[in-house]
Amino acid sequence: DAGVIQSPRHEVTEMGQEVTLRCKPISGHDYLFWYRQTMMRGLELLIYFNNNVPIDDSGMPEDRFSAKMPNASFSTLKIQPSEPRDSAVYFCASRHRDFEGETQYFGPGTRLLVL
C-alpha cells in the first residue's frame, strides 16, 4: 500500500487566497483525521471523519476552515480566505483497526505558507 497520500506537499500563497489541501487515505481505513502542526501549538486535531461523515469538527479554528470527504478515498481541507497565521504543516491520517486497538497512519504533510 502506498500509505496516506497528501497533495500538494508545499503550498505558498498570499493572504486572502483560497487554499485546498487534499488527502487520500489508506484503502480500507474507515476513519480520516486532519491535523495541524505548528511550533507554538504542536499537533492539533482539526476534524475527523468516520465512513465519510464528519464526526467532530470542534478543532477547526474558525469558519474559514472547511473539510469534506465525498468518498472513502478522498478528503479535502479548504481555507478561505487564508491568513498568515494559517501557516503550518497540515497532516492527514487514517486509522487501521488492529486486533484490539486502532492505530493512526500519517501522510507526509502539506507545508503551507501564507504570505
Next chain:
Amino acid sequence: AQSVTQPDIHITVSEGASLELRCNYSYGATPYLFWYVQSPGQGLQLLLKYFSGDTLVQGIKGFEAEFKRSQSSFNLRKPSVHWSDAAEYFCAVASRGGYQKVTFGTGTKLQVIP
C-alpha cells in the same frame, strides 16, 4: 481528560550511547500508548504501540518502550543511538472503547552528535 507529558523538549546524545525518552500520561484506566517519530520535513511514523500483554514492547529501528502502570509512564529506549535517529519523537495516548481519541505529547527533539 487524558493527557500526555514529555518533559524533555530537547535531548542531545552521542552516537553509540543509549537513549531514554520520557513519557507520562494521565488517564483513568490503562490507555493505548504509542510512540511516533518525525524526521525533518516528514510525516509521523509509528515506532511502536502498546495495547495489552507484555509491558515491554519492541518496535522498528531497534526501539523499545516499557509500560509502567504504577508510574503512568511509557518511556522509549534504544541501547545504541545512530546518527539517523536524530528526529522528533512524539508519545501519544488513546482511550479505550468508542472513538479512541488520541492525544499527542509536545514532542522531544533528539540531536545526535558524532
